[in-house]
Amino acid sequence: MNIGDVSRLSGLPAKTIRYYEEIGLVTPLRDDNGYRRFRESDLHRLAFLNRARSLGFTIEDCRGLLALYQDDHRASADVKRIAREHLARIDEKLVELKAMRKTLAHLVHCCAGDNRPDCPILDDLAGARPEQSEQ
């Protein structure tokens, strides 16, 4: 298979596949003309990567997960640890985003959004926060 084929089959852009090769996540063979030649196993790795990335795992997580995937003597505990840590990161991010969302939604709600200059959003950004006195 050429890169176009695995791109279609894995759902990853060819650019991304080349990048993954560059950072050692996949190692296709080469034909005499210099074209990359992908085996079934390469395709599986790429599909695995696409799925793992879509779940938000970092590239380094993916590296670890692929290694465990290949390792018949793995302990599922190692996989679970990576996933749990990732889940914790997601939860942190969710807390942060929800806090942002709450403040922003409040500010947007308070702003008249007309052609006058008075704006509670700018007031907040400038430091005048009614619901959060300066200690």
Added chain:
Amino acid sequence: MNIGDVSRLSGLPAKTIRYYEEIGLVTPLRDDNGYRRFRESDLHRLAFLNRARSLGFTIEDCRGLLALYQDDHRASADVKRIAREHLARIDEKLVELKAMRKTLAHLVHCCAGDNRPDCPILDDLAGARPEQSEQ
């Protein structure tokens, strides 16, 4: 004020303040010795930036917000539009993260996390997804 002072007062690292100068978000004066000299107005801009960034506004959003902040003839509608668009981006991100969280939490829950190799997390990443048949 030197950079160390505004750093303490604005809460931004000196590195970040230099970076903000580089990209034109703040323009301190210079002393004869080459040191940056910050006015009160610079400090206000930096505090504004710190707050806006902590609410997740992009640097380009901040640029627009600062311009409106300085503009006595602004329309609050313009501020509100920037904030609403940002809010929409946050909501998108929240939807995405919540979906990831749901899948991940389920997989983590299903994984025994012992010293055996069987692992539903890897099974999922490898494409064997029971609750989501292939088309």
Added chain:
DNA sequence: ACTTGACCTTCCAGTAGATGGAAGCATTAC
């Protein structure tokens, strides 16, 4: 045989938003 178009290659640059570190002046404290 020649051309066209699709496909492939490498290499370089750029994205967002900083952050880390090195080398080297300036200032302040003792």
Added chain:
DNA sequence: GTAATGCTTCCATCTACTGGAAGGTCAAGT
């Protein structure tokens, strides 16, 4: 005088790609 901070610039690095240029390869059609 010297040691500790503090300031400067410059360059590199991070994440995870993505875009584009310049050019080689291949298969189909005429």
